[in-house]
Amino acid sequence: MARIELSGINKSYGASRALRDLNLVVEDGEFFVLLGRTGAGKTTTLRMIAGLEKPDTGSVSIGDHDVSGWTAAERDVALVLQQYSLYPRLTVRGNLEFPLRAPGRKFSDAEIKARVEKAATTLQITHLLDRKVERLSGGEMQRVSIGRAIVRQPSVFLMDEPLSALDAKLRESLRVELKKLHSDLGATFLFVTHDQVEAMSMGDKIGVLRQGRLVQVGTPADIYERPLNTFVARSVGSPPMNLIDGRLSGGMADLGKFQLPVAANARGEGAVTFGIRPENVVLAPGAPGEARIFDIEDQGVVKILVMDMGDARLHVTVPAGTHVQRDEVVRFGWKADRVVTFDKESGANLALG
Amino acid sequence: MAEVKTKGEVIFNRAAIVAVLIALVIMLTPIFWIGATAFKPRNLATTAPPTVFFEPTLSPFAKLFTKRSQLREPVDEATYAAAPWWEQLIYDGGESVVRNKKTGEATSSGYGNRYMNSLIVSIISTFLAVSMGTITAYGFSRFRVPGEQDWLFFILSTRMLPPIVVAIPMFLMYRAVGLYDTHVGLIILYTAFNLSFAVWIMKGFIDEIPREYEEAALVDGYTRLQAFRKIVLPEALTGIAATAVFCFITAWNEYAFALMMTSRNAQTAPPYIPSQVGSGLSDWTVIASGAFLFLLPVAIFTFLLRNHLLRGMSFGAIRK
Structure with missing residues (x-):
């Protein structure tokens, strides 16, 4: 049982406030992703749970225990970092054994050997066991890091951007492996990243952090389809949600030169910000919208069009077979039921307000 | 390729x-x-041009460690034959060993004792300065110390005066508290000289060790002290070696305070060597042999640590 609960956490470093009144619950066995930019407080949150950092106020509990006063060693969590988490003087085996040989733990040599072998097999690094850490590739290093985390069989895994230093292909394959590992181990994972693709593809739940505040917590679908505000809307999706200022009246979105329909239940009146995902914009001859194509990104499966519409710039995802050219003027509409309305001032999602 | x-x-x-x-x-x-x-017979020491090829002799070393007097007439053959090799070398130079009148033992020049004093004082003060410096540097590097910059400046400021400026007050204080002419006194003095240096150099080295290593160990179940011992110390070894060599050289070579703060009991080698110049007719071979022996510990110490020094002398400028 390893439910993590942070309540009322505040943390400042000198004048800068790293975390403001943070409340967060990660359920037992959940794969929770904290998403945020550099300096949003993701790493600080993780370090508080690990016991490497003490909150100014608030409490941390893991399982049934308030661990606020516990040292890192007592908390029985495992930590995987982006880099520098392997000891350079040891072999891979030495690194894997290191947590098991900690003075407080009494493992027999046979037990240690068995656990190391098992972790190595799980991560397919058996052939690397006797190699020096300096001679590993980036991907191998991260595998060993993860291995060092799993040998102890802790109930909580904390991962601080473990894939960020790797190249794209490796990142993808390790993403899949991490998810598999999570389902095999059944442990609680807290994964910190600035990469929304990682967040969306791995998380059971995502928490979006901004300037030390937790903005929204939800499943990837929640976050993607029902963002709490324009910040979350722009945080996920690639390209992110289009935000267009306009006026809402009588079930129509007035975007200046033309009008597009919105769903009847759309909230708000007057000046609002409309949000529409790139894949929900549709090119169609005779549609009311008009824009000029500024750039075309061919991604194989789809094309991403960057279109100029007056002052606004619109990203649109269209099937790869669509024939368009730069500077071509196209007509478009959108899926009315997918339009999200935000308060123009606060950026809050009017449907959730 | x-x-x-x-x-x-x-x-x-x-x-x-x-x-x-x-x-x-x-x-x-x-x-x-x-x-x-140091290996020349006395008559070849001051030739011009200098003698480069000669038959080496240990006679300067024999003279270095003993008190001698000039022979008025050559020693008789039986005495010569009965004397040990080093005494024969002294007889060869036209001198005899001064003997204790009661015991008949050869009188020491005192160089051996002073050399031992140098070793004791330098090794212990180096050990203290480097170990305290490393721990202090670790603290400054890893923890938020209130007024950290001020403290570091304060530590450095102890090096801003030429040390000799404080020699007289130090002398008076040492005499008052009974540290004058003691090993402990010199050790405290040299440790204090070297400590600020050790803190600054070691801080540079420890700053370069990613703290992630220790934090990983902390999470893995090690205490701060165990993590320091298992992770930080091995990584900092290069810096420790470089710092130790510098501290050792400073302590080993120190002259002015050793001259002022010590006399018979705790005096180190550096003040002894020049004291032999100009007492009567200078025997340069004896002075050279004293200086030669004096060079050895630093040379050996540096040689032993050479692998660390190659990386360490760049003060951590070369990253892995």
């Missing part, structure tokens, strides 16, 4: 080798001279 060098690089490399050789000759000549003189 073979490294391809352009013509310009080859010329540059050769020029660099020549430059290094010239520098080496300039720097090593005095050391060679001292070394050669």
Whole structure:
């Protein structure tokens, strides 16, 4: 049982406030992703749970225990970092054994050997066991890091951007492996990243952090389809949600030169910000919208069009077979039921307000 | 893959080798001279031009460690034959060993004791300065110390005065508290000299060790102290070696305070060597042998730590 609960956490470093009144619950066995930019407080949150950092106020509990006063060693969590988490003087085996040989733990040599072998097999690094850490590739290093985390069989895994230093292909394959590992181990994972693709593809739940505040917590679908505000809307999706200022009246979105329909239940009146995902914009001859194509990104499966519409710039995802050219003027509409309305001032999602 | 060098690089490399050789000759000549003189018979020590080829003798060393007096008439053969080899060397130079009137034992010159004093004081003060410096540097590097910058400046400021400026107050204080002419007194003094240096150098080295290593160990179940011992110390070894060599050299070579703060009991070797110049007719071979022996510990210490020093002397400027 390893439910993590942070309540009322505040943390400042000198004048800068790293975390403001943070409340967060990660359920037992959940794969929770904290998403945020550099300096949003993701790493600080993780370090508080690990016991490497003490909150100014608030409490941390893991399982049934308030661990606020516990040292890192007592908390029985495992930590995987982006880099520098392997000891350079040891072999891979030495690194894997290191947590098991900690003075407080009494493992027999046979037990240690068995656990190391098992972790190595799980991560397919058996052939690397006797190699020096300096001679590993980036991907191998991260595998060993993860291995060092799993040998102890802790109930909580904390991962601080473990894939960020790797190249794209490796990142993808390790993403899949991490998810598999999570389902095999059944442990609680807290994964910190600035990469929304990682967040969306791995998380059971995502928490979006901004300037030390937790903005929204939800499943990837929640976050993607029902963002709490324009910040979350722009945080996920690639390209992110289009935000267009306009006026809402009588079930129509007035975007200046033309009008597009919105769903009847759309909230708000007057000046609002409309949000529409790139894949929900549709090119169609005779549609009311008009824009000029500024750039075309061919991604194989789809094309991403960057279109100029007056002052606004619109990203649109269209099937790869669509024939368009730069500077071509196209007509478009959108899926009315997918339009999200935000308060123009606060950026809050009017449907959730 | 073979490294391809352009013509310009080859010329540059050769020029660099020549430059290094010239520098080496300039720097090593005095050391060679001292070394050669230490093994010369007295009559060859001051020839002009200098004698380069000669039959080496240990007689300067025999003289170095004993108190001697000039022989008025040559020693008789039976006494000569019965004397140990080192005493024969002294007789060869026209001198005899001064003997204790009661016990008949040869009187020591005191150089051996002073040498031992130098070793004791330098080794212990180096050990203290480096170990305290490393721990202090670790604290400054890893924890938020209130007023950290001020403290570090304060520590450094102890090096801003030429040490000799405080010699008189130190002398008076030492005499008042009974530290005058004691090993402990010199050890405290040299540790204090070297500590600020050790803190600053070690802080540079420890700052370069990613704290992630220790944090991983902390999470893995190690205490701060265990993480320090298992992770930080091995990583900092290079810096520790470099710092230790510098501290040892400073303590080993220190002259002014050793001269003022000590006399019979705790005096180190540096003040002894010049005291032999000009007492009567200077025997340069004895002075050279004293200086030669004095060179050895630093040379050996540096040689033993050379692998660490190659990386350490760049003060952590070369990253892995």
